[in-house]
Amino acid sequence: MKLQGHAVKYGDNISTDLIIAGKHTKTLNVRDLADHAMEDLDPSFGEKISGGGVLVAGTYFGCGSSREQAPVALKEAGVLFIAAKTFSRIFYRNAVNIGLAVVECDTDAIDEGDILEYDVGSDMLKNMTRYRELAVTPLPEIMVEILKEGGVVPYIKKHGGF
Amino acid sequence: MHGQTIAEKILQKHSMDPGKPVKAGDILFCSVDFLMSHDATAPMAIRAFENMGGTKVFDPSKMVLILDHATPAPYERIANLQSMMREFAREQGIPFIEGGEGVCHQIVVEKEYLRPGDLALGTDSHTCTYGALGVFATGVGSTDMAAAMYTGKSWFKVPETIRVNLKGTLGKGCSAKDVILKTAGVIGADGANYRSIEFYGEWIDRASLSERLTIANMVVEMGAKCGFPCCPGLGISADADARYLMEAEIDLDALEPMVARPHAVDDVCPVSEAADVVIHQAFLGSCTNGRIEDLREAARILKGKKIAEGVRLIIAPASRQVMLRAMEEGVLATLIEAGGAVFTPGCGVCVGTHGGVPADGEVVLSSSNRNFKGRMGNNKALIYLASPLTIAASVITGRITDPRELEE
Numbered sequence: 001m002k003l004q005g006h007a008v009k010y011g012d013n014i015s016t017d018l019i020i021a022g023k024h025t026k027t028l029n030v031r032d033l034a035d036h037a038m039e040d041l042d043p044s045f046g047e048k049i050s051g052g053g054v055l056v057a058g059t060y061f062g063c064g065s066s067r068e069q070a071p072v073a074l075k076e077a078g079v080l081f082i083a084a085k086t087f088s089r090i091f092y093r094n095a096v097n098i099g100l101a102v103v104e105c106d107t108d109a110i111d112e113g114d115i116l117e118y119d120v121g122s123d124m125l126k127n128m129t130r131y132r133e134l135a136v137t138p139l140p141e142i143m144v145e146i147l148k149e150g151g152v153v154p155y156i157k158k159h160g161g162f
Numbered sequence: 163m164h165g166q167t168i169a170e171k172i173l174q175k176h177s178m179d180p181g182k183p184v185k186a187g188d189i190l191f192c193s194v195d196f197l198m199s200h201d202a203t204a205p206m207a208i209r210a211f212e213n214m215g216g217t218k219v220f221d222p223s224k225m226v227l228i229l230d231h232a233t234p235a236p237y238e239r240i241a242n243l244q245s246m247m248r249e250f251a252r253e254q255g256i257p258f259i260e261g262g263e264g265v266c267h268q269i270v271v272e273k274e275y276l277r278p279g280d281l282a283l284g285t286d287s288h289t290c291t292y293g294a295l296g297v298f299a300t301g302v303g304s305t306d307m308a309a310a311m312y313t314g315k316s317w318f319k320v321p322e323t324i325r326v327n328l329k330g331t332l333g334k335g336c337s338a339k340d341v342i343l344k345t346a347g348v349i350g351a352d353g354a355n356y357r358s359i360e361f362y363g364e365w366i367d368r369a370s371l372s373e374r375l376t377i378a379n380m381v382v383e384m385g386a387k388c389g390f391p392c393c394p395g396l397g398i399s400a401d402a403d404a405r406y407l408m409e410a411e412i413d414l415d416a417l418e419p420m421v422a423r424p425h426a427v428d429d430v431c432p433v434s435e436a437a438d439v440v441i442h443q444a445f446l447g448s449c450t451n452g453r454i455e456d457l458r459e460a461a462r463i464l465k466g467k468k469i470a471e472g473v474r475l476i477i478a479p480a481s482r483q484v485m486l487r488a489m490e491e492g493v494l495a496t497l498i499e500a501g502g503a504v505f506t507p508g509c510g511v512c513v514g515t516h517g518g519v520p521a522d523g524e525v526v527l528s529s530s531n532r533n534f535k536g537r538m539g540n541n542k543a544l545i546y547l548a549s550p551l552t553i554a555a556s557v558i559t560g561r562i563t564d565p566r567e568l569e570e
Contacts, residue, residue: 013351013426015534022513023539026232026240028205040541060352063385064534065513066287068206068303089356089387090287094303140189142317152305156214161313162191 012058034076062091099151165401203285210308220314233261264481278397293378328363330415339549347430355385451529452480463554470560514539
């Protein structure tokens, strides 16, 4: 399951309040969520990410609220996967649960616009623009299995449980 | 094999093979004792539950659905999502808490749904609050909740544990909130990410339930999965030879009233260093500091006083029970006479989903747990976090004020 896209880069400590404000979370329409993704941080996020981008960040991406609307909004806005130095625990898990891959690696070696390629479950992220391979913190086996099925909903549908 | 931390003990007890010793780093499938979900996240969980083929939840008596994030409903879309939750609870036989009863975490404590040693999940990051009851309780997203509703299980990575030793005891003007803000400053906003925290010390040994709830509530502000104020009555304890990832020591004797500055919970300083900051709005409430003890503290300072011109004080008692008690004791009258505006018990003000949204450039002093940019509904506002005592002192002067200045 190879994912490839261009890097759209941000900084450290991006909270779920910035990914999607609480006031925009009260909907089951995922398109409404995507329309507000990252808007408080970067009003042109939607444009930058469309066509399949990779969200790149520094440390502690997704800190704060447990709102799953955050990874859902990003995925729906066109994020193929997220690469960050570190992730907040709940966000990390939520992203995998909805089938959005998360890659923990040294994102200093990635610049805005670089083309990145990641094979889900692999221990390397390829920076195609810089001809570099970045070591990735391995995901637990259960998370790889969930991602390969496209998230927990298809996983449970297939396996009937854990 | 060395001894176990509280997190290791509880997860082992709930694993599929409880006889097998577990240690930090293990990945386990565990059965859960209790599930909580509220109106900001439950609709998405219900949708995911249905999408995975769920028809009946594994055990409705082990769940509760609560309306607290935007109640009474401010507009039709939210009203309809809440109606969907009511309907689901009715069909499934799940206990349901109507809007206005209060903040989910306060309700769970008041209704005594939990026992020490339980394993609980909630679709809210502050689910860790139940650590004050000796419960391994952690926040999850809607899909994890849906899977747990369907299977009665979830998977866990057993966290490493940080031990925080609180030395000495609190001086005048200081409270549990100052302790946890100071701790966040020491550990850092991501210093306990993926980890558990155990708090020890003579102050914790004697702390009230309300104080311990404030401590456990904010462990997630350091990234922690769960946290335990380890006092004699907790009902569960770590082994004496349990292994800790690290230990931190905080000197409570030297502690001063603290604030967290915008926009980070770990950017803390003594109130005296922020004392010139003019405030426009103050918020007294939330799962952190909306209990009767908190309202009493504020009322003690505000008795017979008026809030400064140009300042708004919003009060949201953590629950109906807290509000009734505050009425009976005259605490609410004191706060209202001083100039406070009372909002329906719930979460809306803290999380920017209902009521109390600040204007651009305004400074808010809040008793809640989070001051991220945009948190209260406006990304151009500045949020400081403080104790109820500091808030009460500050609304009188109109600037951030050390409560020791106003106490006789």
